[in-house]
Amino acid sequence: MVLYFSATGNTEYVAGKIAKMTGDEALDLLKRIKEKDYSPIYSEKPFVICSPIYVCEMPRFFAAFLRKLVLKGNRKVYFITTSGGYAGVGGNVAKRIAKKKHMIFMGHKDIKMPPNYPVSKRYKLLSPKETLERLRAGAKEIPAVAAHIKRGEHIRDRYVLLLEKVIIRPFNPLWVRVKQPTKLFSATDDCIGCGKCVARCPLNRITMVDKRPKWEGNCAHCMSCIANCPVEAIEYAHVKKGVEKYRIGKYLKKK
Numbered sequence: 729m730v731l732y733f734s735a736t737g738n739t740e741y742v743a744g745k746i747a748k749m750t751g752d753e754a755l756d757l758l759k760r761i762k763e764k765d766y767s768p769i770y771s772e773k774p775f776v777i778c779s780p781i782y783v784c785e786m787p788r789f790f791a792a793f794l795r796k797l798v799l800k801g802n803r804k805v806y807f808i809t810t811s812g813g814y815a816g817v818g819g820n821v822a823k824r825i826a827k828k829k830h831m832i833f834m835g836h837k838d839i840k841m842p843p844n845y846p847v848s849k850r851y852k853l854l855s856p857k858e859t860l861e862r863l864r865a866g867a868k869e870i871p872a873v874a875a876h877i878k879r880g881e882h883i884r885d886r887y888v889l890l891l892e893k894v895i896i897r898p899f900n901p902l903w904v905r906v907k908q909p910t911k912l913f914s915a916t917d918d919c920i921g922c923g924k925c926v927a928r929c930p931l932n933r934i935t936m937v938d939k940r941p942k943w944e945g946n947c948a949h950c951m952s953c954i955a956n957c958p959v960e961a962i963e964y965a966h967v968k969k970g971v972e973k974y975r976i977g978k979y980l981k982k983k
């Protein structure tokens with residue numbers, strides 16, 4: 729069983745391909761994450777857990793959810809992450825989750841996909857041409873990973889250095905607290921009150937007030953609300969209408 733969380737589609741794409749290539753099924757965990765539903769999921773085949781990378785590790789809310797989620801049946805688990813190129817301690821976090829769940833860690837592999845974080849001035853989006861190239865390159869990596877999983881072999885990513893663990897573990901929560909408030913999100917007059925942003929927010933930080941989304945507290949900055957708004961009515965500080973917001977669907981047809 730291939731389990732995944734995805735905000736802008738990269739991880740969903742990779743998870744779907746792996747499921748297809750290994751003859752397995754893919755399950756989107758969004759609804760379960762939102763509802764804190766940890767009830768058992770059964771799989772005869774090894775589990776494959778797919779996640780994006782946020783601030784050099786797996787999203788903390790997703791890692792916390794996975795620790796509590798009950799997985800029954802096969803005891804082997806693979807972890808696949810998608811990132812803009814640096815997965816940081818993602819592989820190490822994955823290994824620890826497997827250990828906590830008393831499962832057999834079959835390895836981690838990060839697949840470099842287009843970056844999706846327009847809000848960050850540091851990690852800029854790529855140009856449309858570069859995005860397509862990145863998508864094609866990422867897609868090329870999937871068959872080899874799927875083949876290893878199908879054959880039941882271990883997979884291996886690069887070694888996570890102790891220095892990375894020492895720096896990233898405390899840095900990540902600090903960054904999230906200081907740099908990821910929701911107060912800069914807003915909806916413009918184009919908003920049609922469809923509630924898609926509410927439905928897609930994994931942390932339930934958005935509510936509808938007078939048919940307009942209202943954000944509260946801190947979030948994971950996953951970009952699901954801003955990237956998937958059907959009328960591009962969501963803004964964040966400098967990311968106004970007309971500023972590119974990445975979601976894979978815009979590029980898949982061109983691929």
Ligand SMILES: Cc1cc2nc3c(=O)[nH]c(=O)nc-3n(C[C@H](O)[C@H](O)[C@H](O)COP(=O)(O)O)c2cc1C
Nearest residue numbers: 734735736737738739780781783784811812813814
């Ligand atoms: C809040 C946030 C933080 C991110 N941090 C990193 C990072 O540390 N390293 C990296 O290579 N990519 C980073 N990215 C890029 C995503 O990991 C990458 O685009 C991923 O494929 C998105 O997956 P999705 O489309 O399934 O949501 C970040 C994206 C977001 C939204």
